[in-house]
Amino acid sequence: MMMTDEQEVRQATLRLLEEVDFEKVGGVAFRGEQYDRGLAFVHHPVGLGGLAASPALQGVIDELLANANIPPAFASNPIGVGMGAPTVMTYGSVDLQQRLLRPLFTGEEIWCQLFSEPGAGSDVASLATRAIRDGDEWILNGQKVWTTLAHVARWGMLVARSDPEAPKHRGLTYFVLDMRAVGVEVRPLRQITGEAEFNEVYLTDVRIPDTMRLGDIGRGWSVAITTLMNERASIGGVVMPRSSGAIAEAIGAFRTMGSPSSGLDQLMQLWCSTEALRLTSLRAAAQRQQGNPGPEGSVVKLANAELNQKIYEYCIDIQQDASLLYPDYTMRRPEFAGVHGDTSSRSMAQAFLRSRANTIEGGTSEVMRNILGERVLGLPGEPRSDKELPWSQIPR
Ligand SMILES: Cc1cc2nc3c(=O)[nH]c(=O)nc-3n(C[C@H](O)[C@H](O)[C@H](O)COP(=O)(O)OP(=O)(O)OC[C@H]3O[C@@H](n4cnc5c(N)ncnc54)[C@H](O)[C@@H]3O)c2cc1C
The missing domain is CATH 2.40.110.10 (Butyryl-CoA Dehydrogenase, subunit A, domain 2)
Structure with missing residues (x-):
């Protein structure tokens, strides 16, 4: 069945919420139901987690689930959901799609x-x-x-x-x-x-x-390239509610430690930049017609990485001596990884240190600027003298 109507997708999501109790069945079973009802990747064909609908309708589903406090599938398998699924969907055989996509979405296979x-x-x-x-x-x-x-x-x-x-x-x-x-x-x-x-x-x-x-x-x-474009879009492209995430932590730090003479101007500037970036991310998401993103993912990835670092630098500065203490340097092997690190138990100092990686992971900021210069602004490309040489003859 082809379902393209926003109202039908909305009703199907509300039915899922009514009929499947997340708290009772747990994340894996809930996401399994979501997948089987075509509400996982709504633009995929029926039987592969979708309803062959417009990708824009995924936002309707995600928003309803977020309002019901259901954690997104992305949180349990960020690389799988953000990058693996679109790559398998674009290039995999139907057999591979059938084998791989469901456990990827449920989080059973990371x-x-x-x-x-x-x-x-x-x-x-x-x-x-x-x-x-x-x-x-x-x-x-x-x-x-x-x-x-x-x-x-x-x-x-x-x-x-x-x-x-x-x-x-x-x-x-x-x-x-x-x-x-x-x-x-x-x-x-x-x-x-x-x-x-x-x-x-x-x-x-x-x-x-x-x-x-x-x-x-x-x-x-x-x-x-399909994987990398999706990586950039998924690293920078998660559109958070207004005043949430890193900026909420900065506001919290100001409330406990700051005074109007110590950083209010800076906090306001960071808030405005965060809000401008949030609106840019929303526009980029709305413009995305296909399942696979274009260079707009690089814009948001670049801006998000640099802003995130500035916000945590601010948080550390405002907390002064208190921020110098690093509470736990034991070796840990997180089961979740994201651009904000494992947010379940981390300190501000840890968030600050983790943010240093934001301008490297998923492609460095210098590389993002090269991509934007060439593919968005149409500037001349970098000299690439080894492009046509056999790989075996390139000096290493
Ligand atoms: C937290 C984290 C998680 C990661 N996870 C993964 C993962 O799961 N899988 C994976 O495959 N990789 C992963 N990476 C690797 C990441 O993609 C690379 O670190 C990144 O692409 C940069 O490559 P590099 O470290 O080799 O640095 P290099 O490419 O050696 O770059 C060194 C410096 O030179 C600059 N530079 C390089 N080329 C240019 C150029 N053409 N123009 C201007 N400046 C340039 C860079 O910006 C950088 O400052 C991860 C990295 C981090 C930090």
Whole structure:
């Protein structure tokens, strides 16, 4: 059944809330029902978590669920819901979509992203992990790094080099990796906050069936771009209610520690910037016609990262000596990761330290500015002397 009407989507969501008690059944079962009723990814086809409706109607569902205090699926599986689902939907076979999307949405199977390597971050297309075809399988060898949540992930989005003689963007192939496969080794990397949200992942003779490939052989870069565009949109694109999140913490800090002569002007400026960014995010979300976002995701990601850092700098400044104490530096392995860290138990000092990563994760601010310069403003591109060289001949 094709459902495009806002009223019908609204009623279906209200019925879900009426018939399924989140508190009683728990998050996994609730999200399972949401998926089965087509209210998970409303623009997906029927049977794959959607109703073949306009993507804009997802906002109606999400708002009703948020008003009922139902945590979003994104919170339980940020990389899966934000990046894995749109990539599988765009490039996966129907079999893969049927196998992967439901447990991804319910949070039963967590996802991670295996792109960055020790020698390939901003220039991820220069990556060196090798994929060699062996019959119906591929054999993978290499090392990934900064892999958020790899320690709890069941599936990883992985880009590897299948043809070293092709130019760097054209010799890549994209896979969904079973993180339990033989030869996958996950080692924690500890961050400035004391936590290890991310990891190194070593791949030694790991076998991946060809059925787990997304997109054509050698066309992995196009698939990766879909993932990255969705990453930027999902890192910066969550539209929070007015005066919530980091700015609410800043207002709280001012109420306990501040005085009109100590930071009120600055707080007002931060509030105005937050509100302007919130409205920009709303406009960007409304403009998004398709499931996959364009460069507007980079605008919001860039502005959000820099504003978040300024707000937590303000919070630390205003709390003076009190903020210098770091309460808990024991090694922790969070099961959730987001741009604000694990907000369930963190201190202001921890939020401040975690915010340093905002201008690096999901692409650095310098790289976001390059993208905006080239793709939005139409400025000349950076010189890319290695673009047409076979990857094997690029000095490393
Ligand atoms: C908290 C966190 C979580 C992460 N999670 C993941 C994950 O789950 N999966 C994953 O694959 N990766 C992840 N990353 C990695 C992240 O994507 C990379 O760190 C990022 O893309 C930058 O790459 P790099 O660290 O290699 O720095 P480099 O690319 O070496 O950059 C170093 C510096 O040079 C600048 N620079 C580089 N190229 C240019 C250019 N062309 N123009 C101007 N300046 C430039 C950069 O802005 C930066 O300041 C995570 C990173 C962080 C901090």
